[in-house]
Amino acid sequence: MRRADVGDRLETIALVNGRERRFSVLPRTSLADALRDELGLHGVRVGCEHGICGACTILVDGRPMRSCLMLGVQADGARIETIEGLAQGQQLHPLQDAFRRHHALQCGFCTAGFLATAQGLLDENPDPTREEVREVLSGNICRCTGYQTIVDAIMEVAAQRIADRQAAAGQTGMETSDGD
Amino acid sequence: MDAPTAPSCRSTGTSVRRRGLARIVAGKAAYVPDQHLPGTLDVAFARSPVAHAHIRSIDIGRAAALPGVVAVRTMRDLPGLGSLSSTWEVAGQRHCPEHALATDRLRHVGQAFAVVVANDRATAERAAALVEIDLEPLPALLSVDAALEPDAPRLYPDWPDNEAARAEWLVGDPDAALDGAALVVEESFTSQRVHPLSLETRGILAAPDGEGGVTLWVSTQAPHQVKMAVASALGLPEHRLRVIVPNVGGGFGMKAYPHADEALLARLALDLGRPVRWIEDRRESFVSSAMGRDQRVDLRVGFDATGRILALDGVVTLDKGALIGQSSLGTAWVGAAFLPGGYAIPAVRIIARAIVTNTPQTGAYRGYGQPETNLALERTLDIAADRLGISPAEIRQRNFIVPAQMPHMIATGVTLDSGDYPRLLDMTLERFGYEEARARCAAAAASPVRRGVGIACYIETSNMAPSAAAAYLGIRAGSFDLLTIRMEPTGHVRIDTGQTELGQGISITLAQLCADELMMPVEDVVVAHGDTALPAFTSYGTAGSAGAGVGGAAVIKGAARLRDKLLLWGAHLLQLDAAAVELASARPLGDEGAPRAVVRDKADPGRQVAVSEIARAAYFFHSAPDGVDPGLEASVGYDPPGFAISYGAVAVEVAVDAETGKVAIERMTFGHDCGRVINPAIVEGQISGAVAQAIGATLYEAARYDEEGRPLSTSLMDYMLPLAADVPPIDLVHLETPSPLYPHGVKGVGESGTIAVPAAIMNAVQHAIGTGTTLTALPLSAERVWEAMRTTAQI
Numbered sequence: 001m002r003r004a005d006v007g008d009r010l011e012t013i014a015l016v017n018g019r020e021r022r023f024s025v026l027p028r029t030s031l032a033d034a035l036r037d038e039l040g041l042h043g044v045r046v047g048c049e050h051g052i053c054g055a056c057t058i059l060v061d062g063r064p065m066r067s068c069l070m071l072g073v074q075a076d077g078a079r080i081e082t083i084e085g086l087a088q089g090q091q092l093h094p095l096q097d098a099f100r101r102h103h104a105l106q107c108g109f110c111t112a113g114f115l116a117t118a119q120g121l122l123d124e125n126p127d128p129t130r131e132e133v134r135e136v137l138s139g140n141i142c143r144c145t146g147y148q149t150i151v152d153a154i155m156e157v158a159a160q161r162i163a164d165r166q167a168a169a170g171q172t173g174m175e176t177s178d179g180d
Numbered sequence: 181m182d183a184p185t186a187p188s189c190r191s192t193g194t195s196v197r198r199r200g201l202a203r204i205v206a207g208k209a210a211y212v213p214d215q216h217l218p219g220t221l222d223v224a225f226a227r228s229p230v231a232h233a234h235i236r237s238i239d240i241g242r243a244a245a246l247p248g249v250v251a252v253r254t255m256r257d258l259p260g261l262g263s264l265s266s267t268w269e270v271a272g273q274r275h276c277p278e279h280a281l282a283t284d285r286l287r288h289v290g291q292a293f294a295v296v297v298a299n300d301r302a303t304a305e306r307a308a309a310l311v312e313i314d315l316e317p318l319p320a321l322l323s324v325d326a327a328l329e330p331d332a333p334r335l336y337p338d339w340p341d342n343e344a345a346r347a348e349w350l351v352g353d354p355d356a357a358l359d360g361a362a363l364v365v366e367e368s369f370t371s372q373r374v375h376p377l378s379l380e381t382r383g384i385l386a387a388p389d390g391e392g393g394v395t396l397w398v399s400t401q402a403p404h405q406v407k408m409a410v411a412s413a414l415g416l417p418e419h420r421l422r423v424i425v426p427n428v429g430g431g432f433g434m435k436a437y438p439h440a441d442e443a444l445l446a447r448l449a450l451d452l453g454r455p456v457r458w459i460e461d462r463r464e465s466f467v468s469s470a471m472g473r474d475q476r477v478d479l480r481v482g483f484d485a486t487g488r489i490l491a492l493d494g495v496v497t498l499d500k501g502a503l504i505g506q507s508s509l510g511t512a513w514v515g516a517a518f519l520p521g522g523y524a525i526p527a528v529r530i531i532a533r534a535i536v537t538n539t540p541q542t543g544a545y546r547g548y549g550q551p552e553t554n555l556a557l558e559r560t561l562d563i564a565a566d567r568l569g570i571s572p573a574e575i576r577q578r579n580f581i582v583p584a585q586m587p588h589m590i591a592t593g594v595t596l597d598s599g600d601y602p603r604l605l606d607m608t609l610e611r612f613g614y615e616e617a618r619a620r621c622a623a624a625a626a627s628p629v630r631r632g633v634g635i636a637c638y639i640e641t642s643n644m645a646p647s648a649a650a651a652y653l654g655i656r657a658g659s660f661d662l663l664t665i666r667m668e669p670t671g672h673v674r675i676d677t678g679q680t681e682l683g684q685g686i687s688i689t690l691a692q693l694c695a696d697e698l699m700m701p702v703e704d705v706v707v708a709h710g711d712t713a714l715p716a717f718t719s720y721g722t723a724g725s726a727g728a729g730v731g732g733a734a735v736i737k738g739a740a741r742l743r744d745k746l747l748l749w750g751a752h753l754l755q756l757d758a759a760a761v762e763l764a765s766a767r768p769l770g771d772e773g774a775p776r777a778v779v780r781d782k783a784d785p786g787r788q789v790a791v792s793e794i795a796r797a798a799y800f801f802h803s804a805p806d807g808v809d810p811g812l813e814a815s816v817g818y819d820p821p822g823f824a825i826s827y828g829a830v831a832v833e834v835a836v837d838a839e840t841g842k843v844a845i846e847r848m849t850f851g852h853d854c855g856r857v858i859n860p861a862i863v864e865g866q867i868s869g870a871v872a873q874a875i876g877a878t879l880y881e882a883a884r885y886d887e888e889g890r891p892l893s894t895s896l897m898d899y900m901l902p903l904a905a906d907v908p909p910i911d912l913v914h915l916e917t918p919s920p921l922y923p924h925g926v927k928g929v930g931e932s933g934t935i936a937v938p939a940a941i942m943n944a945v946q947h948a949i950g951t952g953t954t955l956t957a958l959p960l961s962a963e964r965v966w967e968a969m970r971t972t973a974q975i
Contacts, residue, residue: 028302036213041207042207042210042213042214043206043207043208044207045211045379045429046213047379047380047381047429047462048462048895048896049461050462050463050895050896050897052895052896052897053379053462055379083205083206083207084206084207084208086206086207087206092202092205092206096206097205099201099205100197100201100202100205101197103195103197103198103861103862103864103865105201105204105205105683106430106682106683106684106685106865106869107378107379107380107427107428107430107682107683108201108204108205108209108427108429108683109211109378109379109380109427109429109430110379111204111205115205133904134904134905135904135905137903137904137905138903138904138905138906140904141379141896141901141903142379142872142904143377143378143430143432143869143872143873143901144683144684144865144869145865145868145869145872146865146868146869146870146871146872146907146910147872147903147904147907148868148907148909148910149865149868150904151904
């Protein structure tokens with residue numbers, strides 16, 4: 001356990017979007033501010049700074065977290081994923097692409113947070129009902145869309161993943177039977 | 181590329197995807213807080229702890245001494261910094277200049293009285309808390325009733341009372357008509373104060389340009405108005421100012437007007453010679469941005485025995501808070517002018533008045549006064565229908581203005597341009613299954629979960645009155661759009677618009693209109709916006725549901741002028757008469773870079789020249805038609821011919837928990853007619869989003885103050901916004917009656933979803949709980965509904 005004065009900047013090392021990043025922050029600096037100001041990850045949006053609006057939601061060790069409710073130093077040793085790390089190069093993540101196609105955003109200020117929440121949701125519950133999606137999304141606020149297109153986008157990605165898995169399983173089954 | 185190539189060139193009427201979505205979902209969009217200039221200083225405000233007080237003295241010593249603080253200023257330290265005057269100024273309006281910092285008096289909790297500039301935000305905030313103020317407390321007026329007491333102290337000593345502004349309408353003899361009415365319904369309806377609450381707070385970055393001028397990055401809907409206001413407050417010539425609007429995280433009216441703090445930031449940037457930035461804090465936003473609604477409508481409506489309205493007598497009272505502000509009487513004025521709705525009402529008397537109180541100011545919020553008065557009339561119709569023993573649908577049908585009467589000037593002087601109100605209500609109720617739903621609710625009358633259905637109809641002002649009429653209304657701005665459309669040397673087109681993209685989709689809408697006009701694919705048209713350095717100007721900001729109407733009509737006018745130039749050039753190159761050629765889509769659509777539209781010989785369509793060749797010729801200008809300037813550009817102005825009136829009908833089914841009073845919205849059918857639809861997905865997005873906001877304002881949201889005037893809601897923990905689980909899918913019913921006033925038939929849609937939803941939900945809740953206690957006040961919190969059920973049961 002390190003000790004420090006409030007005025008001291010603390011060295012923090014985290015795996016951020018797949019790369020080891022070192023940054024130094026004051027003990028009081030929120031993780032949201034640290035990611036934005038020290039690492040230039042401006043896709044992390046700050047909407048309320050008290051953990052309600054969900055705009056700053058990121059993945060910490062694979063789970064959705066409010067980066068405004070964590071301190072920068074708490075990221076030490078953690079695996080952090082922000083919206084900037086979601087796409088593979090120019091290839092959008094299926095959730096990003098679905099949000100785009102379903103008009104699941106207008107001003108876009110809430111989008112990064114919804115995408116992180118949606119990732120966590122689908123990891124935990126790969127086949128959610130519409131009601132379950134609405135329930136989980138109720139930790140994020142969107143003021144523009146009325147939410148329906150966001151739910152549509154997530155439901156589509158869930159259905160596609162299930163279809164892909166079934167196709168893959170079917171594929172495997174065929175190969176097995178071929179081998180017989 | 182965002183949009184797939186359409187098989188035909190016609191893009192209006194299709195849901196072409198907005199541009200820039202890939203950047204947003206990839207986290208690359210940049211809002212004001214994402215703008216970074218080296219050496220930027222952070223700004224924080226010292227704010228009033230009390231609702232009303234004289235300022236004896238302000239001591240900035242301790243704040244200025246804090247390490248990291250660069251400057252602390254009060255109004256006294258900023259000589260020459262002027263104030264803002266109201267955008268709306270009706271006849272007889274009182275004056276209260278809008279200063280960035282308090283001068284001699286504090287008039288609401290949270291009013292800024294000093295500003296701190298520091299190396300970082302934490303230091304600025306810490307220093308702001310160290311600014312000391314010596315106060316002489318004054319009695320605080322925390323409601324319009326208190327402010328209207330005959331012996332009430334005055335917020336502004338040079339006014340005779342606390343009424344800031346008033347307007348009146350009188351048509352016919354409403355008193356006589358009410359005396360002769362078979363039924364008079366008299367009630368007082370209140371729409372509580374709410375926070376427009378864009379997810380991105382307001383934000384300003386101001387940087388000196390090194391030549392005596394300032395560039396501002398502002399999260400605003402109205403960059404040109406900000407520029408004018410800042411220039412005026414600083415005494416700067418306007419060409420020294422530039423306002424840039426990057427991505428905006430929502431506006432909803434809260435960012436529709438300039439603010440005095442924008443001028444202050446510009447001044448600080450000039451004085452200090454460095455960029456300065458203020459990003460409004462969420463808690464602060466409850467006192468530093470204008471709140472919405474907060475109106476009471478006292479209404480008397482007389483009916484004959486068949487349910488026809490004979491007369492309406494209403495007083496619309498707006499709690500302005502401590503400042504007349506930019507919108508002044510505006511929301512009460514619009515609410516009053518549109519109070520009669522789509523109904524034939526022969527006699528009216530309406531008074532709209534704005535009263536100042538010791539609370540933060542109220543101003544524009546999506547709906548702009550219309551939801552408040554809609555609630556009053558649409559509730560009154562239900563109350564009357566119940567007392568007369570006719571159905572809510574029937575009483576509306578008996579009073580509608582019918583298509584044969586269009587265009588129709590209603591009693592307040594507003595002209596309804598077009599529409600079929602009876603038919604749209606019928607369509608909506610049929611889709612909703614109105615009669616079956618009412619029967620189902622009756623069956624649930626004594627169950628633990630009561631059910632109710634409610635309907636409400638609305639009209640929505642859009643597209644602005646002509647500039648000359650705006651002057652008559654007291655609006656110190658025009659209504660028009662100036663823009664520039666340029667065909668580049670490659671034949672691609674760029675629109676420079678003064679409209680602001682807020683995520684609502686105005687830029688793709690404008691691109692679609694232009695593309696169709698020039699018979700080009702929409703991919704060939706880009707739209708530049710959000711910068712006062714562009715050759716464009718929007719005189720009232722992107723507000724009033726006017727972007728697609730006025731901005732779009734300007735695009736059509738500019739594109740038509742550009743088309744005329746293309747025809748002249750095409751005829752010249754084909755060695756034909758201009759009358760002998762026409763513009764046509766290139767068929768088949770070529771590969772990237774190939775011609776997409778051509779000018780051709782009408783008599784011999786095979787004889788043609790691509791617009792890209794024309795464009796090249798126009799920019800070489802080696803050989804040109806007589807009297808034609810080089811280049812291919814059209815700059816036009818478009819002043820709207822009049823309001824286009826959208827309208828619609830809402831049907832909603834609610835479930836009310838009899839034990840707790842909690843209301844759940846089960847389903848909603850929303851019928852609407854916004855004239856010609858340019859992009860269906862964008863129209864649907866506007867309605868769905870506005871409906872969600874209306875659900876919040878109807879059931880959950882309330883900006884309240886304690887007995888000392890301190891806000892009780894200062895966070896999202898105590899200000900409840902609608903969440904995904906609260907908003908049901910909205911079933912949309914479309915009817916399309918193009919506005920005859922506009923070349924593209926467009927009526928606005930941005931505010932439609934907010935207007936009738938509160939009344940429809942309140943009517944549904946009343947239906948669910950029975951008619952013993954008449955519901956008249958928002959929000960319909962569980963507590964209020966439970967209380968109404970309890971008293972109803974006792975009756």
